Amino acid sequence: MDSNNIIPLNNNSRRCIFFNTDSDDNRCVVILTVKRATGTFSLIGCFFMLFVIWLLRRYHSLAQKMICSLTVAAFFDSVAYVMGDTHPEGSLCNFQAWWLTYFDWSALAWVCLITVNLYLNLVKEMSTSHYELLYHLMAWGVPLVMASLPLFSGYYGPAGAWCWITDDHVAWRFGIWYVPLFTLIFLMICCYARIIYVANERMQSWFGTFNPERERRKVSLAEEIKPLKWYPSVYLLVSLFPLINRLHNAFYPQDPVFSLTLLHVLSAPLHGLANAFVFGLDRDTWSQLSPTGIQLALQSRLCDRTRIGEYHPGAVRYTQAELGDFSDEDDDDTNVLFYSPDMTLKDRGP
Template identity: 85%
Template sequence: MNSQNPKAMSNDSRCVFFNTDSEDYRCVVILTVKRATGTFSLVGCIFMLFVIWLLRRYHSLAQKMILSLTVAAFFDSVGYVMGDSHPEGSLCDFQACWLTYFDWSALAWVCLITVNLYLNLVREISTNRYEMSYHLMAWGVPLVMASLPLLKGYYGPAGAWCWITDDHVAWRFGIWYVPLFSLIFLMICCYARIICVANARMQSWLGTFNPERERQKGVKQQGAI
């Protein structure tokens, strides 16, 4: 009687997410959804890049930051279209490092765009001189975050793609989840402040101006004439 030892099964035929055969329909569905969403995002990024190029919207700092965000999202999408969860090895490490780097880069650009808007509107500071600093942070910080698990050897098969393995869950939270939700909370606070300041300034610009009353005045003046 021939029996196959699960431990002897090669990584090529394993679905790490469900700890079963890679042909399991659940794995196929997850990988299909991953590729579909990645492809949709990729097409969207290509369209955005084309529009930016067509309309020449890459001259001001804000436009350049949006362009950089689109580039980061483009390469991030490429990572999700790469293919199956690869067996442990250099290719898997490359995919994991690629995803971590560009996930972080896209997040960094979103945060910096928020900071730039906050400085412009709330603090009324010209930020053109910060362009190089923005690029150093948006491309440099992700490099550090992606390199740490690589140097520690913590990358490997982690479900439908390669990332930090299940044996190092704390690193997942330290490298991604905790910073992600902390930054989202801070951005919500920034946008709340931006909205409050924008509303206050709109009220100060309008003053006691009442459009309906001014219209009625105009009608009366025309009638008197």
């Protein structure tokens, strides 16, 4: 979440004190430009994701609401990466560092909770609709604690292209972010391995007379479990270079590597965006984003009155109860990603 220090000399020049202590270094400009471009791209991508969620009404079931919350966290996380170039010590710098830590943690928390929710649905066969409030308390509450600890300890300050935990507190960098991050990634990999194993077992256990609907669901299930292995992998990929760069800086603080720093600022802003795309834009969603599909969806969202001119034209307003709900709205979130005709979700209380 940080990169090498950049000290402003005046309005037109900057010096990267770790790259060149005697003269201006253009590598500073490259780092700041890439950081801002990546953050802006992430911001636009999250806004697009929120638009798609609104357009296609992907906010009814619990799993869809969780993906929406993940996208919101990723959106605000991206804002921190485009907050100016660098700030001197003070309240503004501390606020940027706190904001960045909070929403980085919030995006990570939602990714983990989506994984837990899927695990409970498929492996434990539990209905999790009554956990929604608990999920929100965890996803917004735990990051508040993690982001506030360095703030109250006075460890936030200038840390390169953005403010974060200063170079004098390397142990806090790893304790607050990197160690928990990779521990949770490892646990997510274990969860998805178990989820995929159980899903494959259930597919192979569907025996009996031929049932076209069951076979269709079997093929659909096989297609849906294929991308599961990419979920934790995406987070691992965008976190790997920041970790390597921070490890190198911890052992060689006076000898940073420009390429590692560049890869750091290139990948760090993509944490939430990458997972929002992976979780939110499945094959079915992409199929609805054709020009015709977008046009029909916009008409459905914006035009809620229909004229019927059979004998006596008149304005007719269709209500949701009259039309029925075909948007997967269901208070009991019956496992959005998986479906087995032989599986009944059991309401096993907390």
